[in-house]
Amino acid sequence: MILNCIAVDDEPLALKLVSAFIEQTPFLKLVGRYSSAVEALRGLHEPGAHIDVLFLDIQMSDLNGLELARTLDRGSSGARTPRIIFTTAYNQFALDGYKVDALDYLVKPFEYDEFLRAALKAKAYYELTRAATPVVVPVPAAPEPPAEDYLYLKVEYQLVRVPFQDILYIEGLKDYVKVYRRSETRPLLSLSSLKLLEERLPARQFMRVHRSYIVGLNHISAVTRGTVHIGEVTIPVSDGYRESFDQFFSRWK
Missing domain, CATH: 2.40.50.1020 (LytTr DNA-binding domain)
Structure with missing residues (x-):
């Protein structure tokens, strides 16, 4: 399973680090990186955009990460909303993060092992979601991908x-x-x-x-x-x- 991801952070070094962590993780694919939440919002609404995980900073100048998360939640209309992993230097927003159903909350500076732990949560979530999706129309079963060894x-x-x-x-x-x-x-x-x-x-x-x-x-x-x-x-x-x-x-x- 490959998860499409975007990274959003107005600090160039932090954006570069999160993007690098995504690219070195085998089951993640970086499909976009943005220095502002407004740019990210436009990217999320582009035709054909299919984003699974959003690595999102909270404190940004134009639109903060919590506001973006609430906007996505209100505008979902039944469509699948990307799961959010917050990346921030401020731990006081943790409660607010869980209120918008964030998947995880990484406090800067964080190492790759902490990032990987959060990414594995996202992978487990989508694996469970896929397993729980009912089959409406009987179709020939596609061969299962080989288990990772x-x-x-x-x-x-x-x-x-x-x-x-x-x-x-x-x-x-x-x-x-x-x-x-x-x-x-x-x-x-x-x-x-x-x-x-x-x-x-x-x-x-x-x-x-x-x-x-x-x-x-x-x-x-x-x-x-x-x-x-x-x-x-x-x-x-x-x-x-x-x-x-x-x-x-x-x-x-």
């Missing part, structure tokens, strides 16, 4: 594509994770949380066995009641994950 990790100043099947295990280190791969001896160090990766990894291939570890199930070479072995590496199973691990362990008996 990889994830992107932010490593230093680039995004690295990592196939699921290459991941042996992941170790959490406070604000970072170490991803150990079958194809490389040196792990990848990425600014992310273990919880975020747990949500993005398929449960059929990965299991969290410890507050600091996620293991690739296809790479487990041996198990005991309290440990998992991946090659020569021994990973402990903590009490908080014992029940789900015991269910998995029962298959080995």
Whole structure:
């Protein structure tokens, strides 16, 4: 699923940063960037415009982001209104943002991992919307696109594509994770949380066995009641994950 996006900000550097974040995110497509809310409003009403997500600053000189959001809501007339993710330096507008049904609220300055978290919310929203749309006329089902079998990790100043099947295990280190791969001896160090990766990894291939570890199930070479072995590496199973691990362990008996 690709989401069409526009960025609106009257600060050139902020507009450039948000646009760059959009362009480096695989499931987002930047179709417009505007330095004023009035220009953005015209772009949204152009014939054939189809915008899914609007990354919108609040404090702007001509028309502020909240006013633009209210204008879109009033003028929707049943048509699909783009979901809004506010990008602002002022956290006091958060309540107003939720009143206009904003999808998320990013406070400047924000890093790419925060931006990605908001973008994934938009992706999940449209996936749920698509799944809930009733089929009115029976038509031959289109083939489903293949499920993603990889994830992107932010490593230093680039995004690295990592196939699921290459991941042996992941170790959490406070604000970072170490991803150990079958194809490389040196792990990848990425600014992310273990919880975020747990949500993005398929449960059929990965299991969290410890507050600091996620293991690739296809790479487990041996198990005991309290440990998992991946090659020569021994990973402990903590009490908080014992029940789900015991269910998995029962298959080995």
